[in-house]
Amino acid sequence: MADDNTKQRGRSVVSKAVSLLDAFSLTAPELSLNELAQRTELPLSTAYRLASELVDWGGLERADGAGYRIGLRLWEIGSLSQRATTVRDVALPFMQDLFLATEENVHLAILNGQEALYVEKITGRRSVRVKSRRGGHLPLHATGVGKVLLAYAPPELFDQLVQAGLKRHTPRTIVAPGQLHRALEEVRQTGVAYAREELTPGVLSVAAPVFDAKEQVIAAMAVVLHSTRADLKRLAPAVRCAAISTSRSLREHPLAMNDLAS
């Protein structure tokens, strides 16, 4: 077999197949067979054989050119992820209401490893263009939703982030651990997090925690807007209100997922 060399020994077929899927990203939504083989460190023949099986299944699709891309079947199955979709489905009407009230970007993010994963994003034609994308990650210390998620996470996470180094994204990013620590303490006291041009110049956000039925923070909701339109303190009650409504809805309907599937 082509893959019977030292590097491949010990890798299972499943781990090879999923490494093909892992090769794709927001910045690389389409890959040629060569690129796939390179990124997965698989022999070309193995990459081709496994990619063909994934195409047969629908998890990969042939792109218009010569390459491959993620297939519709994976999107369908991924939509079943309860961690991403339960809170999203319960939150969506309240996010809509918040959007109706503000006409600004409304974001929902959950904690994923050491980053904020954006599970939903409501945006209007006049909303400011921002870096976040549904399915994308942004740093915890430089975003409103990230500060909320970090403030209510186990303290080890803060230590890990500090140890890895707080990356500066703009002149206003908080990179001093002590300053971030105080900011998070304020988030816990007030139930609101602000980010002021800390990731992108000209962009501000107000975020609030969403609690599940066990009173654990499972998500953060935020309004994200252009600095010229900003009156952050005035927006805070609206964001908190929508987050609290979502929390209450999750508490009242702990099986919301199944309920919504009807």
Place this chain on the structure above:
Amino acid sequence: MADDNTKQRGRSVVSKAVSLLDAFSLTAPELSLNELAQRTELPLSTAYRLASELVDWGGLERADGAGYRIGLRLWEIGSLSQRATTVRDVALPFMQDLFLATEENVHLAILNGQEALYVEKITGRRSVRVKSRRGGHLPLHATGVGKVLLAYAPPELFDQLVQAGLKRHTPRTIVAPGQLHRALEEVRQTGVAYAREELTPGVLSVAAPVFDAKEQVIAAMAVVLHSTRADLKRLAPAVRCAAISTSRSLREHPLAMNDLAS
């Protein structure tokens, strides 16, 4: 090996692993190991071994009970599916605008096999509860978006649906092929499709086609509302307008996906 029996012979490891993922659905978001083994016709030991590999990867997660569910990693990767997300991302602001204007459910669906696949759904607190769910399928002949997708699909699809039999969902479902044929002809002439309590009693919809840069219909957008609030003909221009705006945006930005990833 436990899976070295007649039934398993000829099934590759990849096909066995993806059959575990395929076992989950909107109505079965959580499955025990026994259920997984049964649904995939795999020996318990094989199902366990492959499920464990998928858990290590993040494609499956242990549920709170003893079972498994689809993992966050699959949701992340699925979000990269361009067929589901490109048109969704471009359409979303216009769907928002349509929601702002109507405060009713706004749906976006694409053709997937012989059904309509719902890729996005905007809903407010006062919107009527409907059967559709993001990631879910509904029949083409009984929904507004379905009629649009069917009207612009190759004629073979119509023949296949008729041959399979047009299922009656309510007393008002169109089940006569001739009647459906005439309805689709009208959709092509007017650019609008109506569904009047044809899937769910009390629910109406108005749908319009979304065209890609090659002037092919790639999606259908609809407003779905309660029959007591309905003035379908009055809503049609708003739905068409949002669909046309989306089509223009897709035409102007054929690489919208990459653009939005920035």
